[in-house]
Amino acid sequence: MSNKHSNILVADKYRTHQTAKNFRSKNKPSQVIKGDPVQEYIDASQASATKRAYASDLRHFLTHGGKVPCTPKQLAKYLAESANDGLAVATMDRRITAIHKAHINQKRASPAHSEIVRQVMQGIRRTLGTKQRQVKPLMKDDLLAALEAIEKVHMPVRAARDRAILLVGFASAMRRSELVGVRMEHLTFSPTGLDIELPTSKTDQEKHGRTVFIPRGRGGHCPVQALMHWLKSAGIRTGHVFRSVNRYDGIAKQGLTPQSVALIVKAAMVQTGADAYNFSGHSLRAGYCTSAAEQGQPTWQIREQTGHRSDTTLAKYIRSTSRKTTPSLL
The missing domain is CATH 1.10.443.10 (Intergrase catalytic core)
Known part of the structure; x- marks a missing residue:
């Protein structure tokens, strides 16, 4: 591998790590602006488990070729590939929310509500359905x-x-x-x-x-x-x-x-x-x-x-x- 290609890979990995790190730091309950009650209450509005789930969803997106910011077409492609891999519709909906929040946090235009993403998700729902897998009860x-x-x-x-x-x-x-x-x-x-x-x-x-x-x-x-x-x-x-x-x-x-x-x-x-x-x-x-x-x-x-x-x-x-x-x- 050439030094040029090696440097590109290192840079990509660094950007992926930094984006996920920035998202996590902005969503930690402890990361509040001291003396800013508005920010404190915003951070308290979501459960810590929800924040961890969003951070995990964003990491998955980034490690599978995604980036922030991304285009609507890139997000649509990611969702289509996730559907082909058997990912549940509910999980994809949550990942769209995580990606949307990551864009908003960085003051970037979010692709989450674009027409192509909406159409792809509509097609996925019609193809796969929205019923969640139900595990057996332990009787x-x-x-x-x-x-x-x-x-x-x-x-x-x-x-x-x-x-x-x-x-x-x-x-x-x-x-x-x-x-x-x-x-x-x-x-x-x-x-x-x-x-x-x-x-x-x-x-x-x-x-x-x-x-x-x-x-x-x-x-x-x-x-x-x-x-x-x-x-x-x-x-x-x-x-x-x-x-x-x-x-x-x-x-x-x-x-x-x-x-x-x-x-x-x-x-x-x-x-x-x-x-x-x-x-x-x-x-x-x-x-x-x-x-x-x-x-x-x-x-x-x-x-x-x-x-x-x-x-x-x-x-x-x-x-x-x-x-x-x-x-x-x-």
């Missing part, structure tokens, strides 16, 4: 099989953590981000069960907060007992409840990521002989909703546990199954 039989598999394949501390995540994740019906965000100061144990305080969540950006209650169960699959066993085994007294565990059963100080929940669910289901593609972290929440609905619980009562604001949103988590559940969820 009671699935959960019990996963718990049994965990005990066989993992060392004691790792097994204690994974059991607690599956049982608490199912019984609480919390979102993945809520589950991994739980800290010791959020827990209140009582003879009847466990209260988990959620200071904020995906649909509670104004931080009103809510409390999730998990009753104590009978037998060896009580979520409260599983959580207490994990905390005792890991020696956790402060900070995040759910943490990484290495191959030697060493405990990390930081908490897990939402994606970690999905990986734990998938790994457990693989050990039962199931196809990991059909399950994710959402399977725990969907499993609770589906089980509760099949037992005849009213939707308002289910939403009280899950935090859904409407029956319409809740309905997306209630999946049809051919199985009959037992009287208790666990």
Whole structure:
């Protein structure tokens, strides 16, 4: 390779890195103009998870030949290639928003609302449809099989953590981000069960907060007992409840990521002989909703546990199954 071509590649990589870096820095909640209350409230208007998603989307665009600024034709080509690679329509819509914000932040003309981009997305929606892939709910039989598999394949501390995540994740019906965000100061144990305080969540950006209650169960699959066993085994007294565990059963100080929940669910289901593609972290929440609905619980009562604001949103988590559940969820 000639020195000229080598310099061009280095320059391209530098520009890609700098553009993504600039976007991330402008979207970090901590990057505010001191003394400027307007900027502070603008930064607080979006959840940190949303900002991370936008930054990730922009990185994907840049590492796949995109640049800021880009032309409408370049963005349309990127979207067409993404569709051919099987990317979900909802994800493409989010990436368009991320690319649009990157242009606005740099005071550049955005290609996001151009006619060619609009036509390409219209064609993609008609060709691929807009229905999102729905993972299978983790029903009671699935959960019990996963718990049994965990005990066989993992060392004691790792097994204690994974059991607690599956049982608490199912019984609480919390979102993945809520589950991994739980800290010791959020827990209140009582003879009847466990209260988990959620200071904020995906649909509670104004931080009103809510409390999730998990009753104590009978037998060896009580979520409260599983959580207490994990905390005792890991020696956790402060900070995040759910943490990484290495191959030697060493405990990390930081908490897990939402994606970690999905990986734990998938790994457990693989050990039962199931196809990991059909399950994710959402399977725990969907499993609770589906089980509760099949037992005849009213939707308002289910939403009280899950935090859904409407029956319409809740309905997306209630999946049809051919199985009959037992009287208790666990």
